[in-house]
Amino acid sequence: MSHIDHDNPSTPGKFKMEKSSYMNRIRWHYSSLAKLTFWSFVLFLGLILVFFFKSPTSTSSPLPSDLYRRSLRTYSWGGPAWEKRVRASSRTRSRNGLSVLVTGAAGFVGTHVSAALKRRGDGVLGLDNFNDYYDPSLKRARQALLERSGVFIVEGDINDIALLKKLFEVVAFTHVMHLAAQAGVRYAMENPSSYVHSNIAGLVSILEVCKSANPQPAIVWASSSSVYGLNTKVPFSEKDRTDQPASLYAATKKAGEEIAHTYNHIYGLSLTGLRFFTVYGPWGRPDMAYFFFTKDILKGKSIPIFEAANHGTVARDFTYVDDIVKGCLAALDTAEKSTGSGGKKKGPAQLRVFNLGNTSPVPVSDLVSILERLLKVKAKRSVTKLPRNGDVQFTHANISSAQMELGYKPTTDLQTGLKKFVRWYLSYYDSGKKSAQ
Numbered sequence: 001m002s003h004i005d006h007d008n009p010s011t012p013g014k015f016k017m018e019k020s021s022y023m024n025r026i027r028w029h030y031s032s033l034a035k036l037t038f039w040s041f042v043l044f045l046g047l048i049l050v051f052f053f054k055s056p057t058s059t060s061s062p063l064p065s066d067l068y069r070r071s072l073r074t075y076s077w078g079g080p081a082w083e084k085r086v087r088a089s090s091r092t093r094s095r096n097g098l099s100v101l102v103t104g105a106a107g108f109v110g111t112h113v114s115a116a117l118k119r120r121g122d123g124v125l126g127l128d129n130f131n132d133y134y135d136p137s138l139k140r141a142r143q144a145l146l147e148r149s150g151v152f153i154v155e156g157d158i159n160d161i162a163l164l165k166k167l168f169e170v171v172a173f174t175h176v177m178h179l180a181a182q183a184g185v186r187y188a189m190e191n192p193s194s195y196v197h198s199n200i201a202g203l204v205s206i207l208e209v210c211k212s213a214n215p216q217p218a219i220v221w222a223s224s225s226s227v228y229g230l231n232t233k234v235p236f237s238e239k240d241r242t243d244q245p246a247s248l249y250a251a252t253k254k255a256g257e258e259i260a261h262t263y264n265h266i267y268g269l270s271l272t273g274l275r276f277f278t279v280y281g282p283w284g285r286p287d288m289a290y291f292f293f294t295k296d297i298l299k300g301k302s303i304p305i306f307e308a309a310n311h312g313t314v315a316r317d318f319t320y321v322d323d324i325v326k327g328c329l330a331a332l333d334t335a336e337k338s339t340g341s342g343g344k345k346k347g348p349a350q351l352r353v354f355n356l357g358n359t360s361p362v363p364v365s366d367l368v369s370i371l372e373r374l375l376k377v378k379a380k381r382s383v384t385k386l387p388r389n390g391d392v393q394f395t396h397a398n399i400s401s402a403q404m405e406l407g408y409k410p411t412t413d414l415q416t417g418l419k420k421f422v423r424w425y426l427s428y429y430d431s432g433k434k435s436a437q
């Protein structure tokens, strides 16, 4: 029995033949139409997906691409085995040790701080959403590093209040080291919402859960040298004005400092903000200039070196990550207890802000010369006008306050620090397995 017979069991012979070819034509016609409709639909769907996930994000899309991708991700957490890992990682080795929740633990500074805390016997639990702002495989490699020293990183977003509450139910953290953030000055023009999502909404989520925790932890968090914005008085002191941010990134960090004031004032949370000055070093961030300059010099690609108006020098107070780690640990150690409990303030609590810089700004062109010497490759320099996208011409930290209250004293100059970075870079990427993206 033919296929058509089977479809038309009662149709008589001859007519069946004619009708059969007629039906075939009709069927062909309909199936072509169906195929056309189907593929048009697929094309349409494809265009929509391309629009949401790949298009520049500044205008009509309510959620920009990165943020969209991130919010679509689901994380699995919970269960007895997970809780056991959370508890084990957070357990201190000494009686007076701290139990610290480190957000952004798979990030550059987060990894270094977590490792240092664990090394000295504190309990450390990491939290990170492993987003793809830069190569997530680098974050996974940092995670593996921490895993080997006994630090568990919970995968989740700082905006997930249920997860944060759960973590505080399982562990009575004495401290929170809040380093999770959307970093980068220039990327803020491409994806502004991701800054609001992480640096404002995320900070509020953390503080909301901390204020309700019993006992409330003390919080140390990462602000930025960028809050000084268009300030021209050097070196930058904590007393200087910070109401002229030059980028949305800086504005969100400045907003964070004001939000910190509010939670300290209303709920008695002990809060310390650290203004980091262009932190660099091994396991660093590939979006930062010293990192991608290294990659591009090695590839023989030209590198854009920014220059201010009238050939003005652009300089940064580059600070080596180990010095920053010492400042972070000192801030945790000197943080007083929060005074509230169960969402109620019992008395005034500590509120601090410190510059953590190196106090010796270096022109970007000198940074490139150091890299050339270390890599033994001549850079193809392309001097470019400082773009008006959030960059400031120079930064320079006054660290007397951190020196006095934290005993902070940076000891690594740029030449020494970059030598360590380059050694790490070559061994990490030249192992043949990976290449910097």
Ligand SMILES: O=C(O)[C@H]1O[C@H](OP(=O)(O)OP(=O)(O)OC[C@H]2O[C@@H](n3ccc(=O)[nH]c3=O)[C@H](O)[C@@H]2O)[C@H](O)[C@@H](O)[C@@H]1O
Pocket (backbone or CB within 6 Å): 183, 184, 185, 223, 224, 225, 226, 276, 277, 278, 279, 287, 288, 289, 290, 304, 305, 306, 307, 314, 315, 316, 364, 391, 392, 393
């Ligand atoms: O100190 C800070 O608070 C900030 O430091 C860095 O921001 P930035 O100093 O701009 O660091 P890079 O992007 O690595 O730039 C370093 C220097 O190289 C210059 N640069 C950057 C990119 C480029 O293509 N060419 C170039 O000359 C910049 O103008 C800047 O002077 C970080 O990226 C921020 O996340 C951080 O908050």
